[in-house]
Amino acid sequence: MAPGAPIGSIAGPLHACQHPILRAVLAEQRPLIEARKCDTYFQELADGRTLAISHQPTEEAGWVATYEDVTERRRVEARIAYMAHHDALTDLPNRALLCERIEHAFARAHRFGEVFTILYMDLDRFKSVNDTLGHPVGDGLLKAVADRLRGCTRDTDLVARMGGDEFAILQIGAESASDADQLAERIREVVSAPYQVDGHSVIIGTSIGIAIAPDSGVSADQLLKNADLALYRAKADGRGTHRFFEAGMDEELQTRRLIELDLRKALTAGEFEVFYQPLVRLSDGAITGYEALLRWHHPERGFIPPSEFVPIAEEIGLIVPLGEWVLRQACGQAANWDSAIKIAVNLSPIQLRSRDLVQVVMLTLASSGLAATRLELEITESVFLQDNELTLSILHDLRGFGVRIAMDDFGTGYSSLSYLRSFPFDKIKLDRSFVRDLGVRPDSIAIVQSIAALGANLGMTTIAEGIETEEQMERLREAGFVEGQGYLFGRPQPVRQLVTQSARNGAPRAA
């Protein structure tokens, strides 16, 4: 009998059928026969086959039924249903199945007040694995990650692949946020252990966004979207970490995307300007230099502070051309000033990742005619978190040409002191949080005194940022600080304002 073909029709008396399968079929039919009803239904047979049965009474008190073997058709249908709900590469449930399960979980949440969470994760820098080792290794890695995820979740949890290098985990019955927190920790630990794929060792990190239902969403779509927003936050906070969704993230992200789009156009549109803030010698109040501070005048949003756009410019790679532009502007301006006046320019850690920086600085100095010794480059200790050797050799080269190197925001990081030993800085800029603490925290005087002494011993100039009051200035001077910077001496200002000032107090003077 061909699969799918009718196995025939039987009419009338029941007792004529002796075959065990037919007996079972007819036993199932008996209630219909007796009630003289029609019906269509499926019957699973003892030999594993499935019949589609259509039963109908006839006018002469008899009945007619058709029996179709639908075993193969059902197998194919089941396969299709499986494929529609699973990912072919990893065999994990896919987004469709996850969404169905989330809707079930919502139903239970309504009925029993259960809480559940969604962890949305993606692999950090997966693209570079694909690009450098090839797609087969990328695929192998995804399978291995899927296995580990299955291994570190409970049977009641559901691990799904959302596409690409994104996975999601539905955690049912989480008691509290700390359960989700623990699972996220475990996943990060398990996923980041080294892999062997096709003879390559691969290491990959993961970032995770977490949304807790029903607080963080009332539908599967909303919950996934919010977990994704939290993931975006985790990545923006430096990857390899996890974040919970919080109200307001959506708006934050929209703003960020808009800023990102506008930022790409801002340099050519001429929306940036460099402001200058005086650096003052504390012993006599003379201006020794200016710090160049970047400003963005957004055509609609108005002024956007560097703390908001510099991190985005770093992320999208714009900081390199932007930083070069600041350098050209600042050196070009300073070249017009009195030759005793220095110019300080901030460098992003991203600019220090390429040796090109040395050439860029040398060319800028040459074309502006500014002496290298008048340029001071400010770096923060985060530059040392990257490739230390490359960074140090770039800094040594720059210093070799006479450029001065300052450590900015000193004291805010974990190991400011140890970095002082790794490079002969010319200047230490004490972070303004210490200045703010003066007169507030009892130990603050002792701290600034010891930093001033340290600078003196190491032959590094010390400068304190954020001086706003006479009292702060006095204390810093007494503690031994050489220079100061802050609103007390002058706010960052456009260059045209400096020039009008110079007519009054003599600095900066046009050459």
Ligand code: C2E
């Ligand atoms: P920073 O290099 O530590 O600059 C000092 C910041 O303190 C400036 O903020 C300045 O306006 C502010 N400031 C100065 N005096 C006072 C004061 O008395 N009180 C208070 N409360 N603040 C004071 P700004 O201009 O907003 O810049 C913030 C940061 O953005 C800078 O910190 C620097 O890290 C970064 N930045 C600015 N321009 C550039 C640039 O051209 N390139 C790079 N990579 N980063 C830049």
Ligand code: MG
């Ligand atoms: Mg600075």
Ligand code: MG
């Ligand atoms: Mg600073």
